[in-house]
Amino acid sequence: MAEIDRPASRIDPKLLEMLVCPLTKTTLDYDPERQELVSRAARLAYPIRDGIPIMLPEEARPIEEP
Structure with a gap:
């Protein structure tokens, strides 16, 4: 069975490193x-x-977070 291409695959990894x-x-x-970017410090996704x-x-x- 083929894996479904999720929208997140379009996000540039370099962009994720800069955010x-x-x-x-x-x-x-x-x-x-969950298609989220999680800030542990702010406790926000x-x-x-x-x-x-x-x-x-x-x-x-x-x-x-526990």
Whole structure:
């Protein structure tokens, strides 16, 4: 069975390396399953829509970490 091409595959890895959390200016972790960029410092997950990271805090999902 062929693997489905997900929108995240269109994101340039170099772009992901350059992006930081707009609130904390810390690095982001890429979550390909949820199509999000996660800021552990801010406890926010920024969505990736149609291959474009949405880096607006008001669009981010709050996350809880143990």
